[in-house]
Amino acid sequence: MNAFRMTIAAAAMAWSVAAGCQTLTPQACEQTIVTPKAQGRYLWLPIQDSAPEGKVQVISKGMLLTEQNVRMAREHVDYYVALDLLPYQQRGDIFKVCVQNVPTGSICFSKLAQNDNAAYALIDETFRPLYHHTPRRGWMNDPNGMFYSDGTWHLFYQYNPYGSLWGNMHWGHSTSTDLVSWKDEGVALASDAWGTMFSGSCVIDTAGTAGFGRGAVVAMYTVSRPTPFGGDVQAQALAYSTDGGRTFTKYEGNPVLTAEDKDFRDPNMFWNEDIHAWSLILAVGQEMRIYSSPNLKDWKEESRFGQGLCCHDGVWECPDLFPLTVVDSKLSNGQSAWVLLCNINPGGPFGGSATQYFVGSFDGHRFTVDDESRYTDGKALWMDYGKDHYATVSFWGAPQGRRTVMAWMSNWQYANEVPTRQFRSANSIARDLGLFEDGGNLYVSVKPAPELMAARGRKVKQPTEACEVVVDLKGSATVTLANARGEHVTLTYDDKARTLAMDRTQSGATGFSEAFPCTTTAPTHGRIRQLRIFIDRCSIEAFDAEGRVAMTNLVFPTEPYSAITVKGGKATLWEVKTSPQAP
Numbered sequence: 001m002n003a004f005r006m007t008i009a010a011a012a013m014a015w016s017v018a019a020g021c022q023t024l025t026p027q028a029c030e031q032t033i034v035t036p037k038a039q040g041r042y043l044w045l046p047i048q049d050s051a052p053e054g055k056v057q058v059i060s061k062g063m064l065l066t067e068q069n070v071r072m073a074r075e076h077v078d079y080y081v082a083l084d085l086l087p088y089q090q091r092g093d094i095f096k097v098c099v100q101n102v103p104t105g106s107i108c109f110s111k112l113a114q115n116d117n118a119a120y121a122l123i124d125e126t127f128r129p130l131y132h133h134t135p136r137r138g139w140m141n142d143p144n145g146m147f148y149s150d151g152t153w154h155l156f157y158q159y160n161p162y163g164s165l166w167g168n169m170h171w172g173h174s175t176s177t178d179l180v181s182w183k184d185e186g187v188a189l190a191s192d193a194w195g196t197m198f199s200g201s202c203v204i205d206t207a208g209t210a211g212f213g214r215g216a217v218v219a220m221y222t223v224s225r226p227t228p229f230g231g232d233v234q235a236q237a238l239a240y241s242t243d244g245g246r247t248f249t250k251y252e253g254n255p256v257l258t259a260e261d262k263d264f265r266d267p268n269m270f271w272n273e274d275i276h277a278w279s280l281i282l283a284v285g286q287e288m289r290i291y292s293s294p295n296l297k298d299w300k301e302e303s304r305f306g307q308g309l310c311c312h313d314g315v316w317e318c319p320d321l322f323p324l325t326v327v328d329s330k331l332s333n334g335q336s337a338w339v340l341l342c343n344i345n346p347g348g349p350f351g352g353s354a355t356q357y358f359v360g361s362f363d364g365h366r367f368t369v370d371d372e373s374r375y376t377d378g379k380a381l382w383m384d385y386g387k388d389h390y391a392t393v394s395f396w397g398a399p400q401g402r403r404t405v406m407a408w409m410s411n412w413q414y415a416n417e418v419p420t421r422q423f424r425s426a427n428s429i430a431r432d433l434g435l436f437e438d439g440g441n442l443y444v445s446v447k448p449a450p451e452l453m454a455a456r457g458r459k460v461k462q463p464t465e466a467c468e469v470v471v472d473l474k475g476s477a478t479v480t481l482a483n484a485r486g487e488h489v490t491l492t493y494d495d496k497a498r499t500l501a502m503d504r505t506q507s508g509a510t511g512f513s514e515a516f517p518c519t520t521t522a523p524t525h526g527r528i529r530q531l532r533i534f535i536d537r538c539s540i541e542a543f544d545a546e547g548r549v550a551m552t553n554l555v556f557p558t559e560p561y562s563a564i565t566v567k568g569g570k571a572t573l574w575e576v577k578t579s580p581q582a583p
């Protein structure tokens with residue numbers, strides 16, 4: 001038995017003994033923080049990103065209700081995060097907040113605050129996007145469990161409420177009716193005895209097959225926790241909501257799917273008409289597994305996919321599987337195919353993370369590619385040819401048969417280092433997928449969601465912090481966005497080579513990571529006649545208006561780009577209407 005197997009065996013035993021309730025810690029409380037209810041709902045924790053992690057615990061009647069790893073400020077305060085006391089205050093029992101592993105003389109103890117002011121000490125950050133989704137405070141990565149219901153788009157996301165570095169994974173929740181302005185709905189799923197909340201999906205169980213009620217929103221997520229022997233153990237768990245996704249209850253029979261594999265995560269469920277049951281696609285190491293279930297609780301493995309195909313330079317993560325139809329091509333209008341999304345990290349075309357996909361068919365049990373030669377010898381199909389487009393998955397139940405997706409706009413190579421403070425990361429604009437045909441092959445098309453048209457504001461002459469630039473092209477062209485400090489980004493369309501490139505080497509602050517300055521280049525699959533470029537303070541998303549190229553890159557100009565130069569085309573600029581999120 002090798003070391004890893006031992007880890008898994010021991011961890012599997014742990015699954016059977018861990019309780020839904022938290023374990024008792026006999027450890028003494030090093031520092032107790034007094035939090036009288038009358039002083040308010042939020043305990044504001046002062047954070048120093050460079051400090052080692054301490055532990056902040058809430059303890060009641062000898063029970064550990066929660067424990068988070070928090071970089072409590074030792075020498076200086078970078079920003080504040082909230083410990084929301086409301087759930088504990090509502091229990092009615094006396095509880096205490098304990099801080100462990102933080103030296104007594106640390107500055108955090110004199111800077112703590114408690115009040116009801118959700119906007120307490122919010123930093124006005126120059127790089128906070130204006131029409132992209134971001135968390136108010138804390139760290140965000142993958143979009144999770146997105147679904148659409150009754151006019152509302154629900155977006156859950158990988159979230160650390162206790163710092164702007166990765167850790168303490170929760171599911172955060174936001175909603176939107178226009179895909180441009182987002183309302184913060186707080187934490188949907190917090191870590192528990194099974195582990196922290198990794199990525200997953202939501203479905204609406206209209207028929208109530210799981211026994212949680214008709215129309216329940218059912219979430220499946222990965223629970224991940226370190227084993228005492230090193231490494232993590234991961235399993236799949238369920239939670240359900242009977243109030244349309246506002247609050248979730250964890251299923252008492254969790255976890256519902258366990259295995260001995262390392263990197264066993266990111267479940268994505270969908271209703272499978274062919275077998276009249278639920279299907280689930282899961283990333284396991286460097287392959288995808290497909291399961292089926294009558295009730296979302298009991299899962300049977302159906303097939304495995306991926307060996308020998310495409311990129312295996314990194315871990316396969318965050319899968320999705322759905323049918324798409326060709327809409328734009330005269331040749332094959334109406335033709336449809338199944339698409340399997342496979343996010344990979346590292347191994348992206350420009351280093352680090354990226355979204356690859358496979359086109360093929362799904363017989364209800366097994367996914368097969370249409371032509372293996374498209375994915376052999378290092379060949380891959382990429383959904384977006386920028387460097388900041390990862391963990392793409394689709395909304396369940398988007399209206400009018402749309403397949404709408406969002407991606408996390410960052411890259412694991414430097415996501416923890418980008419120059420924002422109180423929050424880190426934004427999601428891409430929503431995009432609608434389709435299929436197009438080129439040279440006898442089908443590809444996934446990516447277009448900005450139609451809601452972005454509705455978000456167009458007044459026409460402007462020069463770029464603003466939040467704008468859309470439409471460039472009509474007749475042939476090769478360059479578009480340069482620049483500020484008065486000489487920082488600039490250049491997009492180059494080469495009509496002969498049929499490529500689109502974006503150079504961000506001189507875009508502003510680039511020195512926080514060697515992997516950041518770069519030029520990304522995409523094949524255009526034909527001639528580009530119109531480019532749509534979305535700028536929002538720290539991101540540039542460029543699309544061929546016909547959907548055959550998408551390119552998403554972060555930029556950190558030290559002042560906004562205020563001038564545009566176009567050679568070989570004609571630009572029209574619109575402001576994008578924004579409505580800043582309430583704290």
Ligand code: FRU
Pocket residue numbers: 141142158169198199222265266317318391
């Ligand atoms: C992808 C990922 C997922 C995992 C989550 C953890 O970015 O690594 O595979 O569930 O992030 O935050």
